Amino acid sequence: MQQLIQQLLAELGEDPGREGLLNTPKRVEKALKFLTSGYDMDVDEVLNDALFTVDYSEMVIVKDIDFYSLCEHHLLPFFGKCHVAYIPRTKVIGLSKIPRLVDIFSRRLQIQERLTSQIADTIREKINPLGVAVVMEATHLCMSMRGVEKQNSFCVTSSMLGGFRDNARTRMEFLELIKLRTAVRASTTGEPVAACTND
Numbered sequence: 001m002q003q004l005i006q007q008l009l010a011e012l013g014e015d016p017g018r019e020g021l022l023n024t025p026k027r028v029e030k031a032l033k034f035l036t037s038g039y040d041m042d043v044d045e046v047l048n049d050a051l052f053t054v055d056y057s058e059m060v061i062v063k064d065i066d067f068y069s070l071c072e073h074h075l076l077p078f079f080g081k082c083h084v085a086y087i088p089r090t091k092v093i094g095l096s097k098i099p100r101l102v103d104i105f106s107r108r109l110q111i112q113e114r115l116t117s118q119i120a121d122t123i124r125e126k127i128n129p130l131g132v133a134v135v136m137e138a139t140h141l142c143m144s145m146r147g148v149e150k151q152n153s154f155c156v157t158s159s160m161l162g163g164f165r166d167n168a169r170t171r172m173e174f175l176e177l178i179k180l181r182t183a184v185r186a187s188t189t190g191e192p193v194a195a196c197t198n199d
């Protein structure tokens with residue numbers, strides 16, 4: 001990988017041999033390996049000692065989870081907040097495990113839509129709750145740094161399953177509790193976009 005990065009630097013018109021760039025290939029390799037370390041993480045290993053049977057059927061919410069991911073179209077970061085909620089049927093997940101779950105899927109090459117549904121689908125698979133909701137709000141550097149649709153470089157995606165999809169009141173309660181930043185933004189910059197541009 002280091003050789004490729006050295007070559008890339010040269011292709012960009014740089015001198016890979018100058019002092020400031022000498023260790024760059026090594027650093028970039030290390031950074032990229034960390035940013036894609038989700039491929040090597042196992043969901044069951046992270047979750048299995050933290051699934052508990054409980055007699056509790058109210059909404060569980062973990063909000064404002066910071067996440068950082070890489071857009072698979074440009075290999076540039078997109079990052080922001082993730083909000084997760086579910087209504088237990090018989091099992092809950094240890095609260096500290098939810099941000100770990102977000103890391104597993106965000107430390108990969110991603111698109112925001114898939115990342116959002118992978119988190120929701122995994123929670124559904126692992127504890128079979130009455131409903132799951134995941135909302136992600138993110139800034140995409142591939143849009144904001146390149147000046148593409150600057151105002152709309154803030155993307156919101158959601159995955160609503162079970163009770164959150166079928167019951168408008170449950171969904172509204174969740175959206176009210178997480179108080180999306182977007183609700184404010186939408187009124188000044190128009191509709192938020194739900195996808196990363198593809199060029």
Ligand SMILES: [Zn+2]
Binds near residue numbers: 072073075140142196
């Ligand atoms: Zn992109």
